[in-house]
Each structure stands twice: as structure tokens, then as C-alpha cells.
Amino acid sequence: MLRLLNNWYGKRLSNRYASAVKARLTEEEWLELLEMSRSAQGTDPLFGTLTQSATSLDISPIEFARLTRTLTTLRKSAEFDAAMTPESILGNPALNPYRRSAFRLLPSELRSTLMLTPIVVTPRFRFEGFAGRFRCSHRKLVEIPFGVIFVLRPIAEVSLGTYLSDSPEKSSALSAHLDALRLLATELDAATPSLFSAVIATIGPHCQARLGVAHYAHLMGIFMLLHELGHIGRSLDPR
Numbered sequence: 113m114l115r116l117l118n119n120w121y122g123k124r125l126s127n128r129y130a131s132a133v134k135a136r137l138t139e140e141e142w143l144e145l146l147e148m149s150r151s152a153q154g155t156d157p158l159f160g161t162l163t164q165s166a167t168s169l170d171i172s173p174i175e176f177a178r179l180t181r182t183l184t185t186l187r188k189s190a191e192f193d194a195a196m197t198p199e200s201i202l203g204n205p206a207l208n209p210y211r212r213s214a215f216r217l218l219p220s221e222l223r224s225t226l227m228l229t230p231i232v233v234t235p236r237f238r239f240e241g242f243a244g245r246f247r248c249s250h251r252k253l254v255e256i257p258f259g260v261i262f263v264l265r266p267i268a269e270v271s272l273g274t275y276l277s278d279s280p281e282k283s284s285a286l287s288a289h290l291d292a293l294r295l296l297a298t299e300l301d302a303a304t305p306s307l308f309s310a311v312i313a314t315i316g317p318h319c320q321a322r323l324g325v326a327h328y329a330h331l332m333g334i335f336m337l338l339h340e341l342g343h344i345g346r347s348l349d350p351r
């Protein structure tokens with residue numbers, strides 16, 4: 113029940129954000145966002161598999177089976193359905209927890225401008241983020257792929273776990289976390305749900321899965337948005 117309420121509230125918040133930002137866009141800019149969403153989805157193998165829009169998949173059969181399992185789990189989530197339509201590029205609830213907190217930390221003189229800078233969520237399972245511009249108007253925007261949210265928890269597990277296992281009597285936990293760190297560093301451009309499963313499996317029983325990890329993951333998400341907004345704010349700030 114709480115989860116339903118939370119989803120409903122989250123959708124209302126994202127819809128409100130999306131309409132405030134969309135009201136400031138020209139028709140041309142909105143069409144460019146829709147196009148951006150469609151082409152992002154078309155170049156992501158995982159979303160391509162899901163929508164059968166990919167012409168060829170450059171992955172092994174084992175990886176394909178793993179991705180299919182991940183997709184079955186993801187289909188159960190309401191946020192996932194929302195991420196699948198190009199029209200949800202502004203209203204995706206995935207970034208709600210980070211966006212609202214990041215806005216509160218913006219310098220007051222830039223807050224109103226930055227809050228109306230489009231932060232778009234593209235349907236890609238990649239760990240990356242960009243501060244960019246519309247081609248048609250050169251106005252600024254921030255682009256965050258939907259899949260980013262799958263990497264925040266593994267990074268939090270690895271960072272907090274390494275810190276908490278830094279003692280001789282916890283050497284097996286420490287080595288599991290360092291193995292996971294190596295995996296994170298070398299596979300950071302992999303499809304993010306696969307990266308999530310691989311890192312969590314490597315840490316195994318040493319996973320913290322406690323409140324500290326959730327807080328850490330939340331902070332990472334906020335600072336990821338602040339980082340991108342910072343690129344935009346620097347060019348707006350006259351000082």
C-alpha cells in the first residue's frame with residue numbers, strides 16, 4: 113500500500129515537474145527531446161531487446177540470457193513502464209528522489225533558472241550523464257540515462273563496505289569488496305542491470321544492504337545531478 117501511494121505521489125511530482133519545464137519549451141525543442149529519447153532507445157542493446165527494435169545484438173548468448181532475466185524482473189516495476197515511452201523523457205519518476213534534493217542545494221541566485229533547465233531521462237542502461245544543448249535553439253539541458261540508478265547501490269556497497277572492512281579480522285570481506293571494485297572499474301560501460309547483479313554477487317554475503325548504503329546511494333544520485341547542473345550554472349553565473 114505504502115509503495116502504491118509512493119508511486120502515485122512520485123508520478124504526481126514528476127508530472128508537475130514535466131509540465132513546468134515543458135511549458136517553457138518551444139514545439140521544436142519538445143520534438144527534439146522526443147527524437148533524443150527514440151534514438152537513445154534505438155542504440156541501447158537492452159532496450160532494443162525489450163522493444164525488438166535492435167537490428168543486431170552485439171552480445172554473447174550468456175549475456176543475452178542474463179539480460180532477459182533482468183528484463184523479466186524490471187517489467188514488474190511501475191517506473192520501468194514509465195521509462196519506456198519517449199513522452200516520459202521529462203516526467204520519468206526515477207530521478208525524483210535526487211532531483212528535489214539537488215534543487216534545494218543550488219545557489220539561490222541560480223535556482224529558478226536551473227530548476228527550469230530540462231533534466232531529461234533517456235531510455236539507456238548506461239552509467240553516464242551529460243550537460244548538453246538543444247541543436248535547434250542551443251538552450252541547455254541535462255541528460256541522464258535511466259540505467260544510472262542501477263549503479264548507485266553497487267558503488268555505495270563497494271565504497272562503504274571497503275571502508276567498514278578495513279581491518280585484519282575482516283580480510284575476507286575486504287577482498288570481496290576489492291574484487292567488486294575491480295569489476296566496477298573495468299565494466300563501468302556495461303549494461304547497468306548486469307553490472308548491478310555482477311557486483312552484488314561478487315560481494316555476496318558481505319553485502320551491507322543497510323540504511324548507510326541507501327543514504328550513500330542517495331547522496332551519489334544528488335551529487336551526480338549537481339555535477340551536471342554545475343556545468344550549466346558555471347556558464348550562467350556572471351561572476
Ligand SMILES: [Zn+2]
Pocket residue numbers: 339343
Ligand atoms: Zn562533468
